Amino acid sequence: MRTTRAQPADPAGDSGYPDHPPRMGFFTDTSVCIGCKACEVACKEWNAIPAEGLDLTGMSYDNTGGLGANTWRHVAFIEQNKPVTRPDPGLHQDQDVFTMAERGTSTGEDFRWLMSSDVCKHCTHAACLDVCPTGSLFRTEFGAVVVQEDICNGCGYCIPACPYGVIDQRKEDGRAWKCTLCYDRLGDGLEPACAKACPTDSIQFGPLEELRERAGRRVEELHEAGVADARLYGADPDDGVGGDGAFFLLLDEPEVYGLPPDPVVTTRDLPRMWRHVAGAAAALLAGTAAAFLGTGRG
Amino acid sequence: MAGRRGGEQPVVPDTEFTSYYGTPVLNPPVWKTPDIPGYLFLGGLAGASSVLAAGYHRAGRHGVATVAKTGALGAVTLSVGALVHDLGRPERFLNMLRVFKPSSPMNIGSWILTGYGPLAGVSALSAVSGKLPRIGAAATAGAALTGPALAAYTAALLSDTAVPAWHEGHRELPYLFVGSGAVAAAGLGLLAAPARAVAPARNLAVAGTALELAAFRRMERRLGMVAEPYRGGGAGRLVRAGDALSVAGVACAALGRRSRLLRGLGGAALLAASACTKWGVFKAGQASAADPKYTVIPQRQRIRAEEP
Ligand code: SF4
Ligand code: SF4
Numbered sequence: 064m065r066t067t068r069a070q071p072a073d074p075a076g077d078s079g080y081p082d083h084p085p086r087m088g089f090f091t092d093t094s095v096c097i098g099c100k101a102c103e104v105a106c107k108e109w110n111a112i113p114a115e116g117l118d119l120t121g122m123s124y125d126n127t128g129g130l131g132a133n134t135w136r137h138v139a140f141i142e143q144n145k146p147v148t149r150p151d152p153g154l155h156q157d158q159d160v161f162t163m164a165e166r167g168t169s170t171g172e173d174f175r176w177l178m179s180s181d182v183c184k185h186c187t188h189a190a191c192l193d194v195c196p197t198g199s200l201f202r203t204e205f206g207a208v209v210v211q212e213d214i215c216n217g218c219g220y221c222i223p224a225c226p227y228g229v230i231d232q233r234k235e236d237g238r239a240w241k242c243t244l245c246y247d248r249l250g251d252g253l254e255p256a257c258a259k260a261c262p263t264d265s266i267q268f269g270p271l272e273e274l275r276e277r278a279g280r281r282v283e284e285l286h287e288a289g290v291a292d293a294r295l296y297g298a299d300p301d302d303g304v305g306g307d308g309a310f311f312l313l314l315d316e317p318e319v320y321g322l323p324p325d326p327v328v329t330t331r332d333l334p335r336m337w338r339h340v341a342g343a344a345a346a347l348l349a350g351t352a353a354a355f356l357g358t359g360r361g
Numbered sequence: 362m363a364g365r366r367g368g369e370q371p372v373v374p375d376t377e378f379t380s381y382y383g384t385p386v387l388n389p390p391v392w393k394t395p396d397i398p399g400y401l402f403l404g405g406l407a408g409a410s411s412v413l414a415a416g417y418h419r420a421g422r423h424g425v426a427t428v429a430k431t432g433a434l435g436a437v438t439l440s441v442g443a444l445v446h447d448l449g450r451p452e453r454f455l456n457m458l459r460v461f462k463p464s465s466p467m468n469i470g471s472w473i474l475t476g477y478g479p480l481a482g483v484s485a486l487s488a489v490s491g492k493l494p495r496i497g498a499a500a501t502a503g504a505a506l507t508g509p510a511l512a513a514y515t516a517a518l519l520s521d522t523a524v525p526a527w528h529e530g531h532r533e534l535p536y537l538f539v540g541s542g543a544v545a546a547a548g549l550g551l552l553a554a555p556a557r558a559v560a561p562a563r564n565l566a567v568a569g570t571a572l573e574l575a576a577f578r579r580m581e582r583r584l585g586m587v588a589e590p591y592r593g594g595g596a597g598r599l600v601r602a603g604d605a606l607s608v609a610g611v612a613c614a615a616l617g618r619r620s621r622l623l624r625g626l627g628g629a630a631l632l633a634a635s636a637c638t639k640w641g642v643f644k645a646g647q648a649s650a651a652d653p654k655y656t657v658i659p660q661r662q663r664i665r666a667e668e669p
Contacts, residue, residue, distance in 0.1 A: 125382075190523065194464065196457040196465045197457055197468075214456070217448060219391040220465070222389075223646075225387070226387070227386070318381070318653070318661075324657060324660045325661070325663050326660070333466075333517070335531065339516075339531065339533075340535045343512075346539060348506075350565070351409070351561075354413075354561045
């Protein structure tokens with residue numbers, strides 16, 4: 064099911080919700096993230112996600128490591144030896160988080176921190192949802208992708224299928240878990256817990272169309288202010304996953320943040336895979352029949 | 362190894378890339394060993410054995426045919442056992458039959474198993490008991506027609522993931538898998554067949570080995586750096602052992618026209634070859650998911666190639 068450029072993707076409509084609310088999503092503007100981890104904590108609390116215990120990764124201030132069954136929001140901390148490009152202080156209302164951050168910690172002009180709160184992308188073409196053999200993963204009326212834990216088999220197929228490394232298996236119960244876009248809160252007209260808790264508005268929640276416009280303006284602002292590296296990630300509806308329901312403003316290449324530079328929904332190649340499977344099955348039949356040629360009867 | 366720089370890291374040109382502290386981009390497959398590689402091996406053995414059994418059945422070689430039929434039933438039973446063990450509970454297998462979903466090879470595989478399994482069962486039970494020969498013959502034919510789907514679909518099961526070494530190999534893996542299945546079935550046939558009836562199994566061993574080797578070489582060439590996990594580490598050792606064992610098995614089969622011992626050795630080598638190949642492919646995928654370079658570099662190259 065490819066969507067054409069002319070029409071915005073409508074995953075909820077395609078999944079059988081004729082009348083559905085606008086597609087909701089996240090715009091995570093990492094240029095204002097201060098790495099406070101309020102989102103990680105709020106997500107854990109609201110969704111009653113078990114603790115992982117105390118782990119020190121030793122690689123940075125990031126002691127969570129990455130998204131998984133028990134981490135549905137993950138704040139990446141990248142320490143870089145790169146010249147700092149600061150936007151004009153007026154850009155983020157009247158606070159200059161960069162100056163504030165620098166005052167506390169900077170060791171010089173050539174050092175910068177990038178922080179980014181990662182989450183499930185709620186892909187337009189979601190591989191996890193496509194490959195789930197039980198129908199446990201489903202699309203909500205808001206366009207998000209959710210696992211129903213009472214149906215999940217724990218087969219683990221969705222895990223290597225996700226091109227972003229999001230969904231994962233909880234060892235204790237063997238089932239798959241990930242961000243639900245706070246489905247339970249949305250139904251009551253609330254915003255997701257992470258967006259609610261974010262003190263800098265780095266995580267913005269709303270109708271995807273609106274977020275995309277806002278994000279486009281923000282990138283332009285940053286470019287004008289001399290932050291040439293600012294770019295959107297996951298916002299293009301023509302990319303390999305049909306665009307993300309959760310997209311990002313990044314200040315460097317996606318792989319710096321642990322994100323794949325050009326993810327593709329694996330099922331895009333599935334018709335060809337099935338053709339090769341059929342070809343191979345036919346080859347096995349024909350080859351075995353040929354193996355009997357000239358070997359005589361009885 | 363081409364161009365070593367800075368001591369440790371083997372550097373093939375163009376492997377410069379950045380990552381988040383070297384951590385994987387993908388979450389690693391949680392499928393357990395020996396369950397899932399065992400499942401891949403047993404599915405291939407069962408599916409191809411049913412085809413071979415039908416051939417022997419038709420040729421009137423009922424002794425070998427019966428061994429192949431019971432072998433197929435045994436293999437498919439064990440394979441379902443392996444799957445259920447990986448899932449944790451038997452009802453979870455049934456859970457997969459609540460929907461029909463062509464976009465999920467695992468779901469389609471459950472349906473293939475559900476169709477094939479009983480046919481293989483009836484075919485084997487009729488052969489062993491000598492009862493209901495007509496129904497047995499029909500089931501034998503049915504198992505021979507559905508068996509290849511079982512042997513081949515597991516390739517799509519692996520390929521329909523973001524795991525680089527599996528996904529990028531989606532064109533060749535089905536041929537590799539049926540080749541490996543044929544090698545296993547031929548191995549079982551060689552173990553069972555009397556001297557006069559050994560020719561078809563031997564021919565199948567040759568054809569299966571040739572197909573498997575050709576598919577592997579083609580895949581390696583096409584995959585470029587993503588093929589590295591198939592060559593290096595534990596996966597590489599398994600793949601090479603599989604190659605060597607299948608060639609040795611074919612040689613034993615060719616020379617063993619009169620020697621029962623040689624044929625037996627050949628058969629065992631072919632069965633082991635198939636298991637090694639499947640294990641190797643499974644491990645190569647795991648290794649490719651664990652290293653971010655196999656995710657990042659090909660995607661970067663794709664972006665560069667698409668840029669005007
Ligand atoms: S990011 Fe991964 S888990 Fe989230 S919807 Fe996309 S494929 Fe599924
Ligand atoms: S682990 Fe659960 S959600 Fe994931 S594919 Fe299997 S059944 Fe579906």
